Amino acid sequence: MPELPEVETIKESLKAKILFKKVKEADILCEKLIKYPEKPDFIKNIKDKKIKNLQRKGKFLILKLSHNYNLVVHLGMTGQLLYFNSHQSFDKHTHVLFNFEDSSQLQYNDVRKFGALWLVSDGWLRFVPGLSELGPEPLKKEFSLEYFQKALNKKSIIKYLLLNQKNLAGLGNIYVDEILFRAEIHPRRPSSELSDLEREKLYYTILEVLGEAIKARGTSVVNYMDGNSQKGEFQRHLKVYKRLGNPCYNCETPVERIVLAGRGTYFCPKCQH
């Protein structure tokens, strides 16, 4: 489900609800999702911890807890973090419960169970797979046009490069397709062959699409919702994603689908070169 705009929206929606709350107890219904530590230690260590801040790094959500602990959450494809004012009924897809002192509750739901949770102290954050290898945040200064132009010099198919979290953090399948459409670049182009103009256009398109998607509170295609169970709006603005066979909004040519990097890839064969 969740790419940068979705995780950002979840983070902000939860911040308003759970900041400074104290975890009374956690309940783990599916151990598979807890990557570290083992269930008994996870439950023991999160008890009585206070949520001091919420951060997003790429597609990771990090809850900063008291005593220098961190609850790191990756939502995989279908993970949800849902907040409720009181203990709520749940179903077979609810795998972890966080109960707060004031009897409000945070539920981790995940149909496909590709998500992951870690509870680690500050010094151990770097052992969370993928977290310390993340490239720059696209909406921060660290993601400069200069940096991006250099990154594109790698000999790599452009879609593959944009999906790789080591190059920049937070893009996923939907936004990469949408960005490449708007930048009029074919997803199979070798990145090193992009002209200076194309590189610049791509750079600003990344900022533009992510900005718009955050403003729209994310994209709800299947089951994405924020911490308050609210859907996003950006699905209304998608130009190519999941539009196989439908006419391109620019030129009416039917949108095509190929498989790249193992992912369904949608593009306009006429507009994107």
Next chain:
DNA sequence: AGCTGTACCTGCAGGC
């Protein structure tokens, strides 16, 4: 080094 295929899971839509 980069890329493909596969694995991990479950549900849903579409074809017959």
Next chain:
DNA sequence: TGCCTGCAGGTACAGC
């Protein structure tokens, strides 16, 4: 209704 196939926002890993 049921069965089958393909597809789905993620990442990791073996192997070419």
